[in-house]
Each structure stands twice: as C-alpha cells, then as structure tokens.
Amino acid sequence: MPESAWVIVERDLIEVAGEDSAGYLQGQLSQDIESIDIGNSAWSFVLTPTGRVESWFRVHRTKPGSLVLDVEVGHGAALVERLRRFLIRTDATVAPASTSPMLRMRSTAPIADLAPAEAEDQIVAVVSWPGIHGFDVIAAQQQIAQIAVGLAHQTGSLDDSHDFQMLRIRGGVPQFGTDIEEGSLPAEAGQAVLDASVNFTKGCYTGQELVARMNSRGGQAPKRLRRLKGRADLAAGVKVVAEGEVVGTITSAAGNCALSPLKRRVEPGTMVTAGDVPAEVEHLPGDEPI
Numbered sequence: 001m002p003e004s005a006w007v008i009v010e011r012d013l014i015e016v017a018g019e020d021s022a023g024y025l026q027g028q029l030s031q032d033i034e035s036i037d038i039g040n041s042a043w044s045f046v047l048t049p050t051g052r053v054e055s056w057f058r059v060h061r062t063k064p065g066s067l068v069l070d071v072e073v074g075h076g077a078a079l080v081e082r083l084r085r086f087l088i089r090t091d092a093t094v095a096p097a098s099t100s101p102m103l104r105m106r107s108t109a110p111i112a113d114l115a116p117a118e119a120e121d122q123i124v125a126v127v128s129w130p131g132i133h134g135f136d137v138i139a140a141q142q143q144i145a146q147i148a149v150g151l152a153h154q155t156g157s158l159d160d161s162h163d164f165q166m167l168r169i170r171g172g173v174p175q176f177g178t179d180i181e182e183g184s185l186p187a188e189a190g191q192a193v194l195d196a197s198v199n200f201t202k203g204c205y206t207g208q209e210l211v212a213r214m215n216s217r218g219g220q221a222p223k224r225l226r227r228l229k230g231r232a233d234l235a236a237g238v239k240v241v242a243e244g245e246v247v248g249t250i251t252s253a254a255g256n257c258a259l260s261p262l263k264r265r266v267e268p269g270t271m272v273t274a275g276d277v278p279a280e281v282e283h284l285p286g287d288e289p290i
Helices: 021-026 076-084 141-155 161-170 191-197 208-216
Strands: 004-017 041-047 053-063 066-072 098-107 123-129 132-138 223-230 239-242 245-249 252-254 257-263 271-274 277-282
Touching (some): 004 141, 004 161, 041 076, 161 252, 239 257
Antiparallel strands (some): 004 066, 041 053, 053 066, 123 132, 271 277
C-alpha cells in the first residue's frame, strides 16, 4: 500500500447564507452545525423523514452567516433542491450548486504541516479517518495548480488517482453515490462514518428517529459496508458470492483492495468469491470489536 497520495478532483459547492443559515441547517442535517467553529468543517447526512440517506457531504463554517457544503460532483443540484424544500419564513438562502476543483492529500502518517494556510479565497479542511490523515483544499483552478506544484516538490509525488483510491479503500472511507447511495441507511456505512457525520445528542432533525433507534440497537442494518482483501486484483461491479449466494457487489476497488456493501450475515473473516477471485471479508477501520 502506498504511504501517501494526492489527487485533484471536482466537487459541487453550495453556499447557505443568511442570519438563520446555521439554525436552519441545524434542523435539517444530522451534524451539530451550530457547534462548528468558523474555519472548521464536519461531515453530515441529510435524510428523508424515514431516516434514509438523501446525501452525504461536508459542511464548512467559512464566516459568520455563511456555510459552504461540498458534495460529490453531480450531486449538488439534488442537494440544493432538498435544502430549499423547507425554506419557509427563514432568513437563509441556498445558492445554486457550482463546481470547483479540490486538491485531496492522504497519508498513513500525520501530514497537517503540508497543508497550505487558510486564505480568504480558499477553504482548507483537515482530514482524519482511522489510520488515514490528510487535508482537502478548495480554491480556484490557478491556486490549486500552484499548490499542486508545491506539493509535488515537497513529497516527490504526482497526482495519482490509483494510489489515492487504494488509501481511501484501505482506510474504509466510502464515496457518496458509489459506496453510499441515496436510499441507504446511515448505519450501513460503518461506525467511522456515523461518528464523523451524526450527532446523537443534538435536538431534532429530519430522519433522526430511525438513526437514533438503529444506533441504540448496535447499528443492525440489513447490509454493512465491508472491506475485501483479494488474492488477486479486484474489480468494481463484480458480484460477491458466499456459500453459493450473491451477497453483494463491489462498489470501489484498487489493486487487491475493495469496498462492498454485504448482507449482514457475512461476517469479517468469511472467505468469499468476487468474480473469480477469492477474497477475505474484513472489518472497516473503526468497526473492529474492542
């Protein structure tokens, strides 16, 4: 596995602004928005009234009265429509989604010192997942290009999507629209995602009841995202078979590592077949029993 990798991608950005912007999002999102300090960020779900995922994204508190949401490219318009749905007598506006470049750096070692300083015209977010560290930078294309040149000089590495994907998968970090889909349950994504995205002590928000109930029952979702370790390279889109039954489909793969939502009965340690490749089911980091 590579020790570090970085990549430049596109993300959809949505600004929610106005005196009531934080309060409005507080009642719509699973995260405790009002506890995010200016300059910081946090992950969050927006859910249906029945607790199903509508979107998974990150919220940045950029300045007083303004928050910026970044979500997988192509999913911004749907998130805007959802957030505008309940804007009634509220001093908040949800701007149309725009697309921006983002530089994403990941490593198995702490690398916060490589992150550029936050500036007025860019957003810098520190990333910390189980065993994976890094940062994301949202800025104009020219600034991203300049940061990339500096990063290549500091690390001696170039934009490498394969190594970046391998680190993401080894870290058990899902991608919305790929490993987490609309209509799934938050608990299916694993404990690390729940810990990063859901505040279980805040006040009411849309979909809270089912999420709280499933958490109190140990997250017994019908499927759980698992990591697979193959005896050869694995491929996205292939069926996963256990004891002659299809129990899931690989959603992300890089080398012999993959992520797949599997039926709950398929426990870590189980040997399965992914296509024609034998593979072992593993816990996601953060899901391992204590």
